Amino acid sequence: xxxxxxxxxxxxxxxxxxxxxAPFLLNPFPEGSAMAQFNAGxxxxxxxxxxxxxxxxxxxxxxxLTGYLSFGHAAFLGVGSYAAVWMFKLLSMNVIPAxxxxxxxxxxxxxxxxxxxxxRSGIYFxxxxxAFAQMSFALAYSVLTPIxxxxxxxxxxxxxxxxxxSATTAEGNIPxxxxxxxxxxxxxxxxxxxxxxxxxxxxxxxxxxxxASFYLSIRIFRSPFGMMLRAVKSNQQRLNYTGLxxxxxxxxxxxxxxxxxxxxxxxxxxxDPLAGAERMFWTASGEVVLMTILGGVGTLIGPVLGxxxxxxxxxxxSKINSDILHSWFAFLPDGLEDLIVTLIYPFIGKGxxxxxxxxxxxxxxxxxxxxxxxxxxxAALFGSKKAKDPKNATTEPAE
Amino acid sequence: xxxxxxxxxxxxxxxxxxxxxxxxxxxxxxxHAIIGPNGAGKSTLLNCLVGKLIPDTGSVMFDxxxxxxxxxxxxxxxxxxRVFQTPEIFGDLTVMENMLIPCFARxxxxxxxxxxxxxxxxxxxxxxxxxMLEEVNMLDKRNMHSASxxxxxxxxxxxxxxxxxxxxxxxxxxxxxxxxxxxxxxxxDLLKEIKExxxxxxxxxxxxxxxxxxxxxxxxxxxxxxxxxxDTPENIKGHPKVKEAYLGEAA
Numbered sequence: 001x002x003x004x005x006x007x008x009x010x011x012x013x014x015x016x017x018x019x020x021x022a023p024f025l026l027n028p029f030p031e032g033s034a035m036a037q038f039n040a041g042x043x044x045x046x047x048x049x050x051x052x053x054x055x056x057x058x059x060x061x062x063x064x065l066t067g068y069l070s071f072g073h074a075a076f077l078g079v080g081s082y083a084a085v086w087m088f089k090l091l092s093m094n095v096i097p098a099x100x101x102x103x104x105x106x107x108x109x110x111x112x113x114x115x116x117x118x119x120r121s122g123i124y125f126x127x128x129x130x131a132f133a134q135m136s137f138a139l140a141y142s143v144l145t146p147i148x149x150x151x152x153x154x155x156x157x158x159x160x161x162x163x164x165x166s167a168t169t170a171e172g173n174i175p176x177x178x179x180x181x182x183x184x185x186x187x188x189x190x191x192x193x194x195x196x197x198x199x200x201x202x203x204x205x206x207x208x209x210x211x212a213s214f215y216l217s218i219r220i221f222r223s224p225f226g227m228m229l230r231a232v233k234s235n236q237q238r239l240n241y242t243g244l245x246x247x248x249x250x251x252x253x254x255x256x257x258x259x260x261x262x263x264x265x266x267x268x269x270x271x272d273p274l275a276g277a278e279r280m281f282w283t284a285s286g287e288v289v290l291m292t293i294l295g296g297v298g299t300l301i302g303p304v305l306g307x308x309x310x311x312x313x314x315x316x317x318s319k320i321n322s323d324i325l326h327s328w329f330a331f332l333p334d335g336l337e338d339l340i341v342t343l344i345y346p347f348i349g350k351g352x353x354x355x356x357x358x359x360x361x362x363x364x365x366x367x368x369x370x371x372x373x374x375x376x377x378x379a380a381l382f383g384s385k386k387a388k389d390p391k392n393a394t395t396e397p398a399e
Numbered sequence: 400x401x402x403x404x405x406x407x408x409x410x411x412x413x414x415x416x417x418x419x420x421x422x423x424x425x426x427x428x429x430x431h432a433i434i435g436p437n438g439a440g441k442s443t444l445l446n447c448l449v450g451k452l453i454p455d456t457g458s459v460m461f462d463x464x465x466x467x468x469x470x471x472x473x474x475x476x477x478x479x480x481r482v483f484q485t486p487e488i489f490g491d492l493t494v495m496e497n498m499l500i501p502c503f504a505r506x507x508x509x510x511x512x513x514x515x516x517x518x519x520x521x522x523x524x525x526x527x528x529x530x531m532l533e534e535v536n537m538l539d540k541r542n543m544h545s546a547s548x549x550x551x552x553x554x555x556x557x558x559x560x561x562x563x564x565x566x567x568x569x570x571x572x573x574x575x576x577x578x579x580x581x582x583x584x585x586x587x588d589l590l591k592e593i594k595e596x597x598x599x600x601x602x603x604x605x606x607x608x609x610x611x612x613x614x615x616x617x618x619x620x621x622x623x624x625x626x627x628x629x630d631t632p633e634n635i636k637g638h639p640k641v642k643e644a645y646l647g648e649a650a
Contacts, residue, residue, distance in 0.1 A: 003517060219515035224503055227492070227518055231500050234491040241449065241487070242560065243475035243504040252512065 008218050011301060015214060019207045022046055023197045030194035037324065040312055043187055043200035044271075048311050050203070050210040051267045056291040056303030057210075057217050058260020062253050063289070064298035065226060067233035068118070071126045071285050072133025075113070076106040076258040078140065078280035080265025082147070085154045085275045092165030093175045093273075095184065095205070099266040106262020107255050114254035118247060121236075133285055140277040153276030177270045179205060184271055202271045209267065210304075213260060218300055220256070229253050261288075290356075294363055296370025305371045313356055320348040402427040402600050403448070403568060408457030410443055410624075417443040418454065419624045425568075425617075430594060430601040432611045435621035441604045442484075444621070445572055448602075449481050450474045462567060472509050480561035481570040486553035488560070490546030494537065497545050497556055498528035498563060505564045531563040535589060551582040555589070562593065569593075571603040575610050587613050612636070 002009065018025065027041030040046070059073055080102035087098035117128040140148040148154055156174045160167055169175050177184045184202035191197075220226045231239050232246045239246050269275055278284070287310065295306025325341045325348065332340065347355045367373045405423040409416070418440045425431040433441050446452040448459060450471040459466050466474050475481075489497050502524040507513070519525075532538045535555045540548065545556060554574065561569055574590075575583040587610055593599060594614075605611050611618065611632070618635045620627040627640055635641055 003515075005517075005519070216515070219517075222517045222519075223515045224499075224513040224518050224521065225515075227496055227500065228503070230492060231489045231496075234489040235487055238487040238489060238560075239500070240471040241475055241481050241483075242501045243472050243509055243564070244500070245470075245472050245509040248510040 002215065004218060004222070008222070008300070012211075012215060012218065015301065015304070016211055019050065019211060022049070022203075022207070023199055027195065027197055031196050032194060034328070037320065038316055040316060041198060043185075043198055043203050045311065045315050046200065046203045047206050047267075047271045048315070049308050050206045051264050051271070052288075052291065052307040052311055053304040054206075054210050054213045054267065055261055055264035055288055056295065056307040057213055058257040058264070059288045060257075060292050060298065060303040061217060061220060061229075061260065062257035063292055064303075065221070065229035065233065066250050066253050068121065068250060068254070069126045069289065070117075070129040070254070070257070071282070071289065072113070072129035072131075072136075073257070073261050073288050074282070074284035075133035075136040075280050076110055076261035077265040077268070077284065078136065078275065078277065079109050080106045080262030081269045081275035081279055082140070082154055082265075083262070084266040084269035085156070085273055086147075088156055088162075088177060088269070088273050089160040090163065092162055093177050094165070095177050095179050095266075095270040098177070098270060099209075099263065102266025102269070103259050103262045106265065107259040109262075110255045110258025111251070114251050114258070118250050118254060130282060130285070133280060134282055137277055137280040137282070140280060148275075148277060150277070153274050155274045177273050206267050206271065209263065213263065214300075214304070221300060225249070225252070290360060294360060294370055296372030299370065299372040302370050302372045309359075309371070310356065313352055313359075317348055317352040317355055318350065322349075401425045402462055403602065404458075404460040405444070405448075406458045406460075408444070408447060408454040408459065410440075410447060410452065410454045417624050418447070421457070421621075421624070421626055423619060423626065423629075425600060425602055427600055428598055429616040430590075430603065430614050432603045432605060432615035432618045433621060434605065434608075434611055434618060435627075438623075439621040440624040441621055442572065443624075445481075445570055445602075445604060448474075448570065449479060475504070475564075475566075476509055478567035479570060480564055480566035480568075482554075482557050482561055482572060482574055484572045484576055486550065486557045488545050488553055488557050490544075492545060493541070494532070494543050494545050494548075494556060495525075495528060495541040497560055498532060498541075499524055501560045501564045502527050528563060531559050534562075535559045551578055551585075554578070554586070558586075558589070562597075565597070566599065568600045568602065571601065571605075573604055573606060575605065575607050583607065583610060586610075590614055 002012070004012065023041050023046065026046065027039045029035035029039050055077060059070070063069055083105040084098035084102040087101050091097050113129065113132045117125055117132065120128060141150060158168055158174055166175060182201050184205065187198050187200040189196055189198050228244065228249050232249055236246050265279070291306035291310050292303045293306070294309060295304065296302025322341060322345055325344055326337065329337045329340050345351070363370060367377070401424040403423070403425040405421055408418055408421040410418040421444060433444065435441055443452065447454045448466065450466060450469050450473070453467060461477060461479060464477065466477065489500065499518065499521070503511070506524065529538060529541070532541055535558065537552065537555060537559065540552065545553065548556070558574070575586050578586065590601065591614065594601065601614070603611070603614065615632055617629065618632055619629045620635065620641050628635065628638055630638065
């Protein structure tokens, strides 16, 4: 189906189903209950899941296939965001031209940065990309203020031209991004007993683009081009002596993954039309590396899982505070309650990075193949059919 | 005029004269062996032929064109394939994928984007690859992870990857190093068969005299970076200079 073999097609369908029903799946706890804390089914977070999913899928095309670890991919995300906001300012509030320009601009940037950085490999390549990204960040933050808005970031204004759309709404407000009349922030709510499910236009728009990106990435993984990229990772010397030039292959992979990052950046700006230099900061580049490794480098679904897990922890664990902890452990005797709260406290709220760090270390040490490997081990443990077939669809090339 | 003409090639590494005035002519469709003690410059000479090293002076002509200044992949596209001393294969890929990559390289040149059609849809190249695997008796291993194979199998796979490109010149750098006697004999048989069946020129560097004398049509003896003698195997066997420089030690 769609030019995919059975395993890949079923993987795509499973992901499509998960994405389509995410508003239900991520909101399992009734509103107002103690566990509602862990509900992740609100539009803002769901949008972030799929957008960072796209970012990580693209990053995995470079890192997972060629083994070139770029430490500056956030630069393309930032460039994409700026390009999209400029389209909102100049052209119209339609997201299509904004996203198109974001992808193209990020692609051009990736071509330039990749052309220079790919002259080196290994740690030198990583450092070069990091240097370029930090340079972009510094430029966006200071020198390029007229284009990027500097410290305050790039925002929409009432006096923007918007030549193909209206500069202001009838009420005199700044218009919001939309797709031919559908506003990205529009939501429908379904109340079912004490459960509330939110269906957001922006989320479903981003989700459809994410599925398309995921499909494209599967096709790239299974194509001769993807095979060449894996050959680059495996043995560049042999590739050279087989009559193939590794440079254009890696550059093409770099540009494609840069365009994925630009797409993610454009979508971010479409959901919330502002862009700031901090999106290019090196921690943002590091985050996508963590997502990919956490989920499983070189696997199809891994990066999406990694992105989901990190964004979930960032948004849910960071919201837990000591009051909530006290209410959870209120049933314990006072002294014990205080002790347990004191022990757990460093891992929640602003300490969520500590939790992430521990999870990351555990995964890297015990599951070098990431969450995907964890899934495979679980499947093997329960003796399902998958376990008898060591070639899992997500990790092994089709033969 | 041979298919490969090496003229007055010099190569220095600092104070070491690795190659001094090397002249070598390999005739088309023959097997030419280069022998010599360790440090004689055999591998340096080979690296000068494939673009890994550039000689300080002299010229290397292949098929009427100079190879100097060209990159290894360009030289491969001219029709030279090389087998390494330790097998260089794509260890993360399956045997079949290892075979398909040289097929793509031969058909599409040094870079092609191919689109997003699946590798599985390339029926013609798959047939080509399978036929070659059949020839080296590895068809049953086509779905194996290539890194998990034995050294002998890796070597045969590497040889098959070179041969599937139909090279005009095949360079072998100690193809039987570290092989068991039986494997060595298999390799000799395979190479003999290839020589008979195809229009191919083979240049081989080898320490194992059994291999050299069963395959080579001509032998060049290198010592300290300079060719000592070049002759037929029969004459080399009895040559006093060679005995002194090389065979004497080996025996």
